[in-house]
Amino acid sequence: MNPEAEAGGSGPMDLVLWGVLPYVVLVLVVGGLVWRYRYDRFGWTTRSSELYESRLLRIGSPLFHFGLLVVIVGHVVGLLIPDTWTRALGVSDTLYHVTALAFGIVAGVCTLAGIALLIWRRRTTGPVFSATTRNDKLMYVVLVLAIVTGLGMTVYFAGVELAGGHTGDYRETVSPWFRSIWILQPDIAAMAAAEPPYKLHALMGLALFALLPFTRLVHAFSAPVGYLFRPYVVYRTRDSHPAAAGQSARATRRGW
Amino acid sequence: MAERSQTGRAAADREGRSEERPIGRVMAQVAMVMNLDKCIGCHTCSVTCKQAWTNRSGVEYAWFNNVETRPGQGYPRAYQDQERWxxxxxxxxxxxxVPRAGGRIKRLATIFANPVMPSIQDYYEPWTYDYETLTNAPLGDDFPVASPRSALTGKPMKVEWSANWDDDLAGGPELAAQDPIVRRIGDKVKLSFEETFMFYLPRICEHCLNPTCVAACPSGALYKRVEDGIVLVDQDRCRGWRMCVTACPYKKIYFNHKTGKAEKCTFCYPRVEVGMPTICSETCVGRLRYLGVVLYDADRVGEAASVEDEQDLYEAQLGVFLDPSDPRVRAAARRDGIPDRWVDSAVRSPVYALAKRFRVALPLHPEFRTMPMVWYVPPLSPVVDTLTRTGHDGEEAGNLFGAIDALRIPVEYLAELFTAGDTAPVDLVLRRLAAMRSYMRRVNLGQERDETIATAVGMTGTEIEDMYRLLALAKYDERYVVPTAFGVDEADRGVIEEVGCSLDFDGGPGMGGMGDVPFGEASGRPDAASVETFHALRERQTSDGAATGGRAGTDGRVNLLNWDGNGRPEGLFPPRDGGGTDNGGDRGAGPGPR
Structure with a gap:
């Protein structure tokens, strides 16, 4: 998929993949979310299929979602916190990696098992399958690839390390690159030096991000945290709605 | 405390004026009463409601209005069993x-799979028929048959249940015995069941004063409207978490499985806002529905909903209602921004009269503590019928009173429905209804008015006659006392133009065209054909003359669905010779003079 990785150093392909692509994806995500919020708020939903089938969903969905939450936390820690910081805190590299691997593998397996169950349910439960769009199928492919590459990579590197081999530390390649994106000075060389599995997983991740605003995954951005802090019963006047939908180009849609 | 926050944003400025119980924040609620004595179980309300609101894919199974036979399981099955739901x-x-299914933390913890959501099988799997076979089948000896096809999968299916499968006690004791109330009060009802005790219970959303569905919505999409108390789902904010479905004890919130959003009875707010009754009321064959404004003290709702004894909830809720004839209430209402027009309407409200003045209407399942606002006059008919069957004079006061006592069994059943099991209020209602029959029979027969009948049930003869007028004679304008909306658009100017027409956008309810669009079905902008239909229908119903065929901008087009046969819409017929004008020619100026 990315043969230039073998070449070492950073070629033009690296520039495109690690210098340009992240920003394209960023624009897609931000622009896509803004666009969708303005023009398709009605389509912004989980599109739950629990009404059709709940027995498998009740196991698969929490397994997947909670697993994914841990995975996300793991990514945040791994990508955002520089290794110098953890070392300064007195966490040895070994301890760090063992902890990360343990959590990562457990959470990854849960996520993968969850989504496997969900996909199996989706395929075998008639009404759920009927309600599956092409958009959903594409999303599932990318999502599963992202999970599989991530988990596979983790397991593979853990295996190599256990066998006494040596693998590159992503905290010296992927993480600096990821952080450099946000300060608009992409460290292309760092990512170019990463091992191929990391690159593959990063590309899958970028693909998944690019899809986020345009699939049902968009529901992730409406995690109802505000619910914890609001009074139980919501009152609203008839005219308060246009304020909320003020940015929308089209007329206010009332509830019914 | 949860209920202290009842008043929300809108009333935050009203806090802290309750030392010696002055009138708190006054709010208005458009409420309904149904007189079960008159319900013949024809389902017209259900059908017209369905045509108006849920004749779309995704809500095939949803009946914002349904009619259940009691005793029976109801729809969805056994929804009253809150231990389960x-x-x-x-x-x-x-x-x-706290919501029975758990507070905020527990809600969010179970957000990935709602543990107690009814499945489609608890409602029923919607179906259609394979009509194509009827025309495509090759010639043969047998007539082709249109067999049922699941509306979910398109596959052949066996129809086993629906929204009123146990109508008229169909299925007999086996099905009726699964009625949660029958299970609770046991053999007592079965005996009566053998005497074919049965009545109909039409149900819509209760538009509660203390709605659990609203409390359970993580997105804040569900809300109670300040002006008229109607509980609505903001379709743009609903994210499909489905917590409301569980939280509503009446199971009157439906998950649209195509759009992934919750939908519910809207109290036909586009009609109510322009002063028209809801579709279910408008089309009720038995004329058993009453609509009116009830003023209530919003600051007391939380307190009333949390009284310790469930059997006190009925009285507690009555205590929250305010008497609109009281000048202090009127002043407080004005203070809280309720137009005098609405207070005047509340004075004439049949709902207030039946619920509080005559005390013959009762709330459905007050023990759910949601303070429901669709109330019921319990049925007396079985009592009268039973008496008549046994050869007694079914309308003689003494006989009737005695019979109500003797027929304890239905009273207990009714009490489980309406007063958390307390038979006394139900008993009083039935006595009052019985008294009204006896009293009015004497009047009709030209006999002397017997005031003792009235005093025996704590009323006066005049009150009984007023109640009789409301229950037996009331015409359209007395049954439906609905003021036009107030608020944003200065409805006081007398022009309600477009205030209520919230269907005036692309993709409102009833739209077709939910096809294969990129972000899942029903995203994007579907057609708006029925918006036009809605406007045309309203114009036709509210104007004196014949409809002109639609809104500005659609002149020249004729929607045959909206043409009622009156007048000559422009473009439908060739022009007449002689240049005579007809009302189809008044462009844009509404119906012309004839």
Whole structure:
């Protein structure tokens, strides 16, 4: 998929993949979310299929979602916190990696098992399958690839390390690159030096991000945290709605 | 405390004026009463409601209005069993109310798979028929048959249940015995069941004063409207978490499985806002529905909903209602921004009269602690019928009173429905209805008015005659006392133009065209054909002359669905010779003079 990785150093392909692509994806995500919020708020939903089938969903969905939450936390820690910081805190590299691997593998397996169950349910439960769009199928492919590459990579590197081999530390390649994106000075060389599995997983991740605003995954951005802090019963006047939908180009849609 | 926050944003400025119980924040609620004595179970309300609101894909199974036979399981099956479905509120030992299915933390913890959501099978799997076979089948000896096809999968299916499968006690004791109330009060009802005790219970959303569905919505999409108390789902904010479905103890919130959003009875707000009754009321064959404004003290709702004894909830809710004839109430209403027009309407409200003045209407399942606002006059008919069958004079006061006592069994059943099991209020209602029959029979027969009949049930003869007028004679304008909306658009100017027409956008309810669009079905902008239909219908119903065929901008087009046969819409017929004008020619100026 990315043969230039073998070449070492950073070629033009690296520039495109690690210098340009992240920003394209960023624009897609931000622009896509803004666009969708303005023009398709009605389509912004989980599109739950629990009404059709709940027995498998009740196991698969929490397994997947909670697993994914841990995975996300793991990514945040791994990508955002520089290794110098953890070392300064007195966490040895070994301890760090063992902890990360343990959590990562457990959470990854849960996520993968969850989504496997969900996909199996989706395929075998008639009404759920009927309600599956092409958009959903594409999303599932990318999502599963992202999970599989991530988990596979983790397991593979853990295996190599256990066998006494040596693998590159992503905290010296992927993480600096990821952080450099946000300060608009992409460290292309760092990512170019990463091992191929990391690159593959990063590309899958970028693909998944690019899809986020345009699939049902968009529901992730409406995690109802505000619910914890609001009074139980919501009152609203008839005219308060246009304020909320003020940015929308089209007329206010009332509830019914 | 949860209920203290009842008043929300809109009333935050009203806090802290309750030392010696002055009138708190006054709010208005458009409410309904149904007289079960008159319900013949024809389902017209259900059908017209369905045509108006849920004749779309995704809500095939949803009936914002349904009619159940009692005893029976109801729709969805056994929805009243809150041990199972976890709807409504529970009072904790410290007196606070929390949703039975759990508070905020538990809601969010179970957000990935709602543990107690009814499945489609608990409602029923919607179906259609394979009509194509009827025309495509090759010639043969047998007539082709249109067999049922699941509306979910398109596959052949066996039809086993629907919204009124146990109508008229179909299925007999086996099905009726699964009625949660029958199970609770046991053999007592079965005996009566053998005497074919049965009545119909039409149900819509209760538009509660203390709605659990609203409390359970993580997105804040569900809300109670300040002006008229109607509980609505903001379709743009609903994210499909489905917590409301569980939280509503009446199971009157439906998940649209195509759009992934919750939908519910809207109290036909586009009609109510322009002063028209809801579709279910408008089309009720038995004329058993009453609509009117009830003023209530919003600051007392939380307190009333959390009284310790469930059987006190009925009285507590009555205590929250305010008497609109009281000048202090009128002043407080004005203080809180309720137009005098609405207070005047509340004075004439048949709902207030039946619920509080005559006390013959009762709330449905007050023990759910949601303070429901669709109330019921319990049925007396079985009592009269039973008496008549046994050869007694079914309308003689003494006989009737005695019979109500003797027929304890239905009274207990009714009490489980309407007063959390307390038979006294139901008993009083039935006595009052019985008294009204006896009293009015004497009047009709030209006999002397017997005031003792009235006093025996704590009323006066005049009150009985007023009640009789409302229950037996009331015409359209007396049954439906609905003021036009107030608020944003200065409805006081007398022009309600477009205030209520919230269907005036692309993709409103009833739209077709939910095809294969990129972000899942029903995203994007579907057609708006029925918006036009809605406007045309309203114009036709509210104007004196014949409809001109639509809104500005659609002149020249004729929508045959909206043409009622009156007048000559422009473009439908060739022009007449002689240049005579007809009302189809008044462009844009509404119906012309004839």
């Amino acid at each position: 976890k709807g409504g509120w529970v009072r904790r030992p410290d007196g606070r109310l």
